[in-house]
Amino acid sequence: MATDFQRVERMLDRLENEELHVAVFGRVSAGKSALGNALLGRDAFAVGVLHGTTTDADAARLDEAAAAGLTLIDTPGINELGGEAREKLAFEVAEVCDLVVFVADGDLTREERDALRALSTTKRPLLLVLNKSDRYGEDEREGLLSRLREHAAGLIAPEDVMAVAARPAPRDVVEVDAEGHERRSSMPRPPDVAALKDRLLAIAKREGKALSAINAGLFAGRLTDQVSERIAAARRDVASRVIRQYCIAKAMAVALNPVPVADLLLAGGLDAAMVVQLGRVYGLPLTRSESGRLVAVITTQLAALMGAVWGVQLVASALKGLSGGLSVVVTAAAQGALGWYATVLIGRAAEHYLISGKSWGEHGAKRAVAGVVAALDRDSILREAREEILRRLKTGDRRSPP
Template sequence: MKALEPQPANGDGHLALARESLRELLDDQRVPPPVRAALAEEYRQLQVLLEKIEHGHIHIAVFGRVSVGKSALLNALLGETRFSTSPLHGETTRATHARWQEYDAGGVFLIDTPGINEVSGETREQLAHDVASRSDLVMFVVDGDITDTELKALRQVKGAAQRLVLVLNKIDRYTQADRKLLLETLRRRSAGLIQPQDILTVAAQPAERIVILVDAEGNETETRRRPPADVTALRERIWDILKAEGKTMAALNAGLFAGRFSDRLTREIVVIRRGLADKVVRKYCLAKGVAVALNPIPVADILAAVATDAAMIVHLGRVYGLPINRVEAGALLKTIFTQLAFLMGTVWVMNLVAAALKGISLGLSTVVTAGAQGAVAWYGTYVVGRAAEQYFAQGKSWGEGGPKRVVQDILDSLDRESLLAQARDDILARLKPLL
């Protein structure tokens, strides 16, 4: 068993920082429950990664096309058959792993992955990518000159993996001259992706050879024998990498995973909050539209509208984790109203006219007029809600363009006639049983 030599102290420091980062993400109580539910699998992976670091484990994954000898390579490194090496394509259907007992520092695990070029293999390819992004070292295996498909995959893996070595397998099938040419070609085509010293040749499962045995009496017997695997150069290179960079690789890999997780978490929180905010806004739109339509006193309509909009803003602040009081909501509402009065003055005139008509109308005309006024109120609250949501989404800020730009952009993005028609239908559906 080969022991890893002591590593630089900064490796321990990097691991400590990575551990702290992962724990903070796992223990962050500010994450809404719906977001945690949506990212349940990512949280599980985060927990696995934290446990991996705490136990000092190193993960080494193998990556490549179907039948390049990935499983055979892992078996050769292990010195025993732990991974299937069936000649059938697609034998490895999910990531599997085994502990590499040759090391006695923490624990090194070798991980097999499905082939990257399977037909209709998007799920397998995504699985391989996920394994690569969580591995500390990836062995990208080819069995000849690298193809365009492999080169594309190599670039993708390079973006996901912290440390990468390129392995040319089945080297026993080539002459010395062909080996030299292949290595030169691989170095040239992988320039900028792989360091020359990280391109290794192996014969993980050499082809059988015919051997002539001669007994004591001179009788010849023909038999087939498979030469032993030749992975010495690769094994030594892996040892050197783990000695020099093992802890730092693990720390960097954890840091990158944490960064990607944090970005996904932020996006998911935004999506969840926007969904909740939209429900809140539409709830207040309908409540205000019905209240304004039912109230025959125009002045009371306006007061009810302001109170409803202020309550909606307070509610939106809670959705975005930025609570505000009624006074702050009133000030924010005044800012939005000022922009609406400037940009949308004719709508508010329509609102006042409809209010006056509602006070003198009778029968069905009252319902129709009330529905029209309620729809305008619904639309106004919708614009207010969208503007307030944008303000909270930007951390209680209007951004560089100020409130006027935010309100203008919202008005430009809306299909006013469609929204008013939707509002009228919703309000009339609520009003008819009451009037």
């Protein structure tokens, strides 16, 4: 999380300095690093014949665009075998950049099409370039560009799909001397990236600051959502521990109290105390009277849905009193398990109410409580409860967990 906030700070710094960061993205060996070097006019990025030459994110300022603040970011290839971590890094880099140049060296593979669609979800402007275009004749090159525009339809404007040649193959030259002897040699050719460079510089000049601002806002918004989800997950975890503590406390209190009605009254008091604790967990404090009313609403709905369960609990409570204590071991686990289950239901229903901002929602308490009942596995909860209660009765451990 600290790294994410550092990214936001860097994006704000870029916005202040009017920088535009461009991610060069694509499949292994499509020529991403070579394209970056061609745009820069110098060897800023490592280029190799082996797959996976780029293993980390490197950045270099585009010298000719110093005033525009254009910065290229070279990324690892998306399809390297066993390179899941590199692919993840590539997507992360693209996410925090302002614009993405997607590099291909032929018709797009399924993997590239999937990556292109995934990148489009980041809401970053995209350019798609056909690299190594010098390998193709004019008709073949135009056919490939048409195919790329079809793949990119709805994602990239047709004019933003273009051909480049970052490292054109050397041109064979045949020289004939005065005596008629031929001498063959190779003459290097300069990169053909002018159209792409002009397009990038035009975007930087016209839209650079706006893109940086929009993308910083998008990233910060996603980060806020992630933080909110992590907070919610932490609260759910704490709430689960609170509910379990009260499950054990209530189950043992109900199982061990020999007075038939008093144990049920005690159970109601524990439910109210649990709801107060849950209110604190979710940052929505409840008074004792508020928690009591909430428990009353929940238990009323539960009674309507599960009258038979509460009937069994009342019978077990009466049986325990009439037996003079002889059937305590027989009935205590069953009664305590029902008390445990009731606590889970009340706790989860109270959670729903609190997560919704102290509201049952448009469908009311009946529908909400019914949904909680349907979502829980009653048999597994009762089984866990009976096992825990019997263990505690046998060992004499009546404490709730810390």
